[in-house]
Amino acid sequence: xxxxxxxxxxSIPWFLGILAAFCLGVTLLSEATGxxxxxxxxxxxLGKTLxxxxxxxxxxxxxxxxxxxxxxxxxxxxxxxxxxxxWLMYARTEIIVAESLASATIPPTPQxxxxxxxxxxxxVVGSNEFPWLWAFADSFVLQLAxxxxxxGLLALVFGWLAFRSRVTGVYLSILTQAMTLAxxxxxxxxxxxxxxxxxxxxxxxxxGLGAVPQSVxxxxxxxxxxxxxxxxxxxxxxxxxxxxxxxxxxxRDDEARVRFLGYHVEGFKLFVxxxxxxxxxxxxxxxxxxxxxxxxxxxxPIASIYLAVWVAIGGRGRLYGAAIGAAFVSLLSSxxxxxxxxxxxxxxxxxxxxxxxxxxxxxxxxxxxLYAPKGIGGLVDLIxxxxxxRRTGDVGxxxxxxxxxxxxx
Amino acid sequence: xxxxxxxRPAPGDKTAGGDxxxxxxxxxxxxxxxxxxxxxxxxxxxxxxxxxxxGEPELRAVIGPNGAGKTTFMDIVTGKTRPDTGRxxxxxxxxxxxxxxESRIAREGIGRKFQxxxxxxxxxxRENLAMALRNPRGPLDVLLHRxxxxxxRRIEEVAHEIGLAEHLPRIAGELSHGQKQWLEIGMxxxxxxxxxxxxxxAAGMTPAERxxxxxxxxxxxxxxxxxVVEHDMEFVRRLDCKVTVLHEGSVLAEGxxxxxxxxxxxxxxxLGR
Numbered sequence: 001x002x003x004x005x006x007x008x009x010x011s012i013p014w015f016l017g018i019l020a021a022f023c024l025g026v027t028l029l030s031e032a033t034g035x036x037x038x039x040x041x042x043x044x045x046l047g048k049t050l051x052x053x054x055x056x057x058x059x060x061x062x063x064x065x066x067x068x069x070x071x072x073x074x075x076x077x078x079x080x081x082x083x084x085x086x087w088l089m090y091a092r093t094e095i096i097v098a099e100s101l102a103s104a105t106i107p108p109t110p111q112x113x114x115x116x117x118x119x120x121x122x123x124v125v126g127s128n129e130f131p132w133l134w135a136f137a138d139s140f141v142l143q144l145a146x147x148x149x150x151x152g153l154l155a156l157v158f159g160w161l162a163f164r165s166r167v168t169g170v171y172l173s174i175l176t177q178a179m180t181l182a183x184x185x186x187x188x189x190x191x192x193x194x195x196x197x198x199x200x201x202x203x204x205x206x207x208g209l210g211a212v213p214q215s216v217x218x219x220x221x222x223x224x225x226x227x228x229x230x231x232x233x234x235x236x237x238x239x240x241x242x243x244x245x246x247x248x249x250x251x252r253d254d255e256a257r258v259r260f261l262g263y264h265v266e267g268f269k270l271f272v273x274x275x276x277x278x279x280x281x282x283x284x285x286x287x288x289x290x291x292x293x294x295x296x297x298x299x300x301p302i303a304s305i306y307l308a309v310w311v312a313i314g315g316r317g318r319l320y321g322a323a324i325g326a327a328f329v330s331l332l333s334s335x336x337x338x339x340x341x342x343x344x345x346x347x348x349x350x351x352x353x354x355x356x357x358x359x360x361x362x363x364x365x366x367x368x369x370l371y372a373p374k375g376i377g378g379l380v381d382l383i384x385x386x387x388x389x390r391r392t393g394d395v396g397x398x399x400x401x402x403x404x405x406x407x408x409x
Numbered sequence: 410x411x412x413x414x415x416x417r418p419a420p421g422d423k424t425a426g427g428d429x430x431x432x433x434x435x436x437x438x439x440x441x442x443x444x445x446x447x448x449x450x451x452x453x454x455x456x457x458x459x460x461x462x463x464g465e466p467e468l469r470a471v472i473g474p475n476g477a478g479k480t481t482f483m484d485i486v487t488g489k490t491r492p493d494t495g496r497x498x499x500x501x502x503x504x505x506x507x508x509x510x511e512s513r514i515a516r517e518g519i520g521r522k523f524q525x526x527x528x529x530x531x532x533x534x535r536e537n538l539a540m541a542l543r544n545p546r547g548p549l550d551v552l553l554h555r556x557x558x559x560x561x562r563r564i565e566e567v568a569h570e571i572g573l574a575e576h577l578p579r580i581a582g583e584l585s586h587g588q589k590q591w592l593e594i595g596m597x598x599x600x601x602x603x604x605x606x607x608x609x610x611a612a613g614m615t616p617a618e619r620x621x622x623x624x625x626x627x628x629x630x631x632x633x634x635x636x637v638v639e640h641d642m643e644f645v646r647r648l649d650c651k652v653t654v655l656h657e658g659s660v661l662a663e664g665x666x667x668x669x670x671x672x673x674x675x676x677x678x679x680l681g682r
Binding site for chain 2 (some may be wrong): 242258271
């Protein structure tokens with residue numbers, strides 16, 4: 001099976017090889033395990049970038065392969081982050097509270113401990129009780145299950161309702177965006193049970209591992225993210241190769257025709273939507289402990305739009321393209337907005353990249369869409385073509401649709 | 410259409426006799442039945458009290474001027490359009506097709522070839538055929554599907570039949586119009602349906618290809634029910650089968666081609682304007 005998978009997806013050994021080399025390089029240069037040339041915060045940035053690559057691959061499967069332009073996958077990503085963040089926050093606060101209460105003359109009752117934790121966590125939103133949402137927050141295993149279950153169930157229910165009504169195209173995008181917006185607005189409320197716009201914080205401090213330096217934590221999470229990315233790449237390469245891939249791409253190009261072949265299109269869409277939502281949730285659960293903080297702004301529709309932009313710039317319809325796009329654009333973005341890029345003084349006006357970066361990003365998105373629909377990933381074709389001319393032609397998501405319109409004329 | 414017409418044995422069935430057994434077989438052979446079906450779009454009656462029956466096996470040509478409702482008829486059978494009134498029943502147990510989804514109807518064994526060739530242009534000829542191949546259709550079945558030698562053999566067979574054996578690894582979008590027509594016919598073959606609805610199969614084909622198509626359809630009709638919608642009278646004549654003439658959404662005449670072309674109403678509809 002592995003042999004046929006590699007035959008169908010020749011990018012697998014390349015992708016995994018480059019990822020492994022990259023990991024090795026970062027390990028040798030990190031503070032904890034190497035020379036220390038890379039700061040702990042930069043290792044965290046790289047680890048986060050790998051998580052973004054993973055969610056971008058999921059987005060590519062749902063959009064580039066299945067043709068569903070979802071503007072909700074960063075919401076699933078955020079929900080995964082919230083799910084793990086609840087446990088991280090609870091467990092760490094529990095340790096702090098236990099320490100402070102240990103000095104009391106009368107040993108505290110379990111109820112007192114819980115109240116103290118609740119006051120610690122929810123004092124900021126003027127509450128001292130645990131909302132029902134936090135029922136499982138004390139259990140790592142259950143919250144880990146929530147990382148999968150919450151995005152998965154939300155995607156399943158939402159997708160079932162949307163696909164069953166045959167909502168497609170731009171209307172479906174608007175619907176997913178509405179879902180994302182509703183979710184973030186709900187979370188912004190102080191009584192939502194997730195600390196409103198404060199979000200969850202201190203997630204980088206792993207409970208019980210206070211003695212472990214952040215440099216070690218960062219490289220560990222970096223490796224975990226890399227492993228998750230590798231596993232996600234293999235999983236999605238398997239899904240989009242073979243017959244499943246054929247049906248999924250068929251749905252993208254001509255949904256009605258697939259239906260008349262006897263495939264229950266809605267079931268396939270639901271499968272892809274839910275699977276990618278679960279992977280997005282897992283990616284979020286790895287991302288936010290590295291970011292240290294999550295708040296509802298992370299779930300806002302703009303995050304999902306960025307995700308679509310990454311995938312478009314990287315190249316839709318090819319998994320490595322999405323990963324390249326996410327890594328390239330998000331790293332470039334933090335370089336520009338972090339003041340890394342030198343400002344350009346035009347004499348009459350000074351271009352400050354912190355202000356102008358979004359304009360540049362928007363412009364490149366438009367240019368890529370118009371003039372290089374294959375994105376950065378298209379460069380790989382140029383190299384591959386030079387080595388061995390392609391005999392199969394190039395009919396991807398865009399050219400295929402173009403040919404269809406041409407044929408219709 | 411009357412019972413008497415229907416009870417006549419289907420072409421190719423030479424066992425017609427007076428005893429009870431063949432009659433039972435005939436009755437069982439009714440595969441699809443539409444009765445009193447009407448559908449309007451924005452007040453326009455596309456199909457008006459249409460009744461239609463086809464047995465298995467049988468070859469039937471449906472002709473009619475533009476706007477007679479030929480395509481809408483196919484849309485109703487395949488579940489794309491829901492009729493306002495009427496019944497559509499299928500198979501031995503006379504199940505209604507009206508409550509089934511398009512994909513369910515296709516799985517029941519109704520295959521359709523569209524007027525305009527609609528193949529998956531971004532995929533190879535082999536992938537197109539493999540997708541049509543008769544296999545379990547659920548998402549999990551498809552995900553866990555392993556390519557089998559039998560499946561590959563079947564694809565080779567079909568590709569050979571449609572003259573695309575050398576083109577299996579090619580992207581379907583690169584094929585010529587005629588080859589796409591063939592590929593779609595091939596997908597229909599691979600699907601192995603009980604009822605084939607074929608919309609203008611010969612459009613854009615060379616005379617030699619048309620002949621091949623007629624042969625193929627006649628051969629298919631030995632075991633399956635085949636409905637061919639066609640404009641080209643010469644093509645219909647070569648099919649040598651019972652003809653149903655549609656006009657303004659209902660059946661105008663039915664019988665052999667000579668019989669219907671002698672019908673004054675049919676002459677008026679075809680030549681009177």
